[in-house]
Amino acid sequence: MRVLVTGAYGFVGTAVVHRLSQAGHEVIALTHRAPSAPLPVSPAAGTRYADLRDADALRDAVHGIEAVCHLAALTRVRESFERPDEYRNVxxxxxxxxLDAVLAQAQATGTPLRFIHASTAAVYGVPEIQPITEDAPCEPKTPYGETKLAADQAVAQAAGTGSIGVIVLRAFNISGAVAGHGDPDESRIIPKAVAVAAGRASHVDINGDGTAIRDFVHVDDLARAYVLALDACEPGKHRVYNVGATPASVSDIVTETERVTHRPVPVVHHPPKPEPPTLTADTHRIRDELGWKPERSTLQEILADTWAAAGA
Structure with missing residues (x-):
């Protein structure tokens, strides 16, 4: 299948392109970089250039495509408070x-397309009932979560046309590395802990006692979910799946980072902030319906791969 992957050279996109290529798909990478800019080494069969805000370029980019994995987005929660308009625009x-370009392509060819949409647990906000199921009410607490929920709603509406099938993958906290490419965002706890161990940062900040638990998934396990979703996607149908794997606290991550790296990870404690003690994923649906299960998402393997990619 010829699959267009938006955000193909990003952290998650790199892993998805590798998995799709290994599964035998012809992957076309979409990037908003200038055509003259150097690109990372990738198994993608080709590259197309378009900004998501350029409708004309998108129509050209989807020509001849049979499926789309839409990963491109602005994703930094704190930054979304400072740049809410830009987050909404992108x-x-x-x-x-x-979606408009994909629907036009489907209507022109008379062939429905498959659309796998990258969503996030941030759309749920802080549900009282844990673990969080796909049927939990969506009450995002951040501009980032609000924009991703609006995007989720847009793809669901598009599925109703019958011209595309849609599967939405709501990932929890993604980490690890594939092909030496880890998460560069050191505002997130695992990249930050590894940066401290590598000597690129002085300490990890912990609010309160560090016992708040969040759900983590290895980026390669998430990428396998895209392959399975692509196979299962059906025209006119819309399904949503959580993707999470390993609950862990900040303290757990610091301790395991020290064990994996054999380096100290100093912490600085701050007064506690109002935050939910636990946010974890119920993944029964994706396990039962797609046959997905985590294979690399132990905290040890996530950290070991992140550390190896850091090159310290």
């Missing part, structure tokens, strides 16, 4: 522009 407006 995450909502860009997704709608891509």
């Amino acid at each position: 995450n909502v407006g860009g997704t709608q522009a891509l």
Whole structure:
């Protein structure tokens, strides 16, 4: 299958391109970089260039495509408070522009397309009932979560046309590394702990006692979910799946980082902030319906792969 992957050279995109290529798909990478800019080594069969906000370029980019894995987005929660309009333009407006191009392609060819949409646990906010199921009410608490929920709603509406099938993958906290490519965002706890162990940062900040638990999944396990979702996607149907694997606290991560790296990870404690003690994923649906299960998402393997990619 010829699959367009948006955000193909990003952290998650790199892993998805590798898995799709290994599964025998012809992967076309979409990037908003200038055509003259150097690109990372990738198994993608080709590259197309378009900004999500450029409708004309998107129509050209989807020509001849049979499926789309839509990963491109702005994803930094704290930054979304500072740049809410930009987050809405890219995450909502860009997704709608891509959908418009895909629907036009499907209608022109008379062949429905498959659309796998990268979503996030941030759309749920802080549900009282844990673990979080796909049927939990969506009450995002951040501009980032609000824009991703709006994008989720747009792809669901598009599925109702019958011209595309849609599967939405709501990932929890993604980490690890594939092909030496880890998460560069050191505002997140695992990249930050590894940066401290590598000497690129002085300490990890912990609010309160560090016992708040979040759900983590290895980026390669998430990438396998995209392959399975692509196979299962059906025209006119819309399904949502959580993707999570390993609950862990900040303290667990610091301790395991020291064990894996054999380096100290100093912490600085701050007064506790109001935050839910636990946010974890119920993954029964994706396990039962797609046959997915985590294979590399122990905290040890996530950290070992992150450390190896850091090159310290």
